[in-house]
Amino acid sequence: MIVERQPISREGYDKLREEIRQLEDVDMPRITQAVADARAEGDLKENAEYHGQRETQGMVQAKINQLKSRLANCYIVDKSTLPKGVVTFGSRVTVKNLDDGDVEQYEFVGPGEEDYSSDILKILTTSPLASSMMNKKVGDKVELQVPRGTMRLEITAIDDVQP
Numbered sequence: 776m777i778v779e780r781q782p783i784s785r786e787g788y789d790k791l792r793e794e795i796r797q798l799e800d801v802d803m804p805r806i807t808q809a810v811a812d813a814r815a816e817g818d819l820k821e822n823a824e825y826h827g828q829r830e831t832q833g834m835v836q837a838k839i840n841q842l843k844s845r846l847a848n849c850y851i852v853d854k855s856t857l858p859k860g861v862v863t864f865g866s867r868v869t870v871k872n873l874d875d876g877d878v879e880q881y882e883f884v885g886p887g888e889e890d891y892s893s894d895i896l897k898i899l900t901t902s903p904l905a906s907s908m909m910n911k912k913v914g915d916k917v918e919l920q921v922p923r924g925t926m927r928l929e930i931t932a933i934d935d936v937q938p
Contacts, residue, residue, distance in 0.1 A: 781849050884898065
């Protein structure tokens with residue numbers, strides 16, 4: 776399986792690197808010590824603390840592997856070099872839903888930078904929504920298949936977000 780490389784900002788890259796550092800240098804040694812302490816308590820067959828710590832250790836290692844894989848499939852983009860006036864990585868796009876008139880804003884970001892809880896949804900450039908808008912301009916219309924049918928959007932503004 777070929778994995779397409781994804782753009783990421785310097786800030787997003789640094790955030791993922793710091794999360795990996797925290798897991799490897801702080802969390803994993805603490806868990807490893809807890810496993811050793813639980814092992815020292817004796818019979819491992821009935822030692823729930825030992826088995827719980829081993830499970831936690833496995834989950835943290837899986838998270839480290841996942842984050843490293845994400846970083847390996849990214850390339851850092853200097854947002855100042857991106858074209859203006861078209862939807863690209865780092866753009867903040869305002870769209871109007873042509874069916875119900877709702878207006879929403881999205882910022883297209885790389886792995887680790889997504890945030891679905893803010894007023895401006897930060898979504899991955901690889902998401903179907905972002906992919907359908909890439910390289911479009913203000914006034915362009917986009918149709919996107921969603922579970923409820925077809926979503927019809929019009930791009931009403933593009934703001935180029937600078938670092």
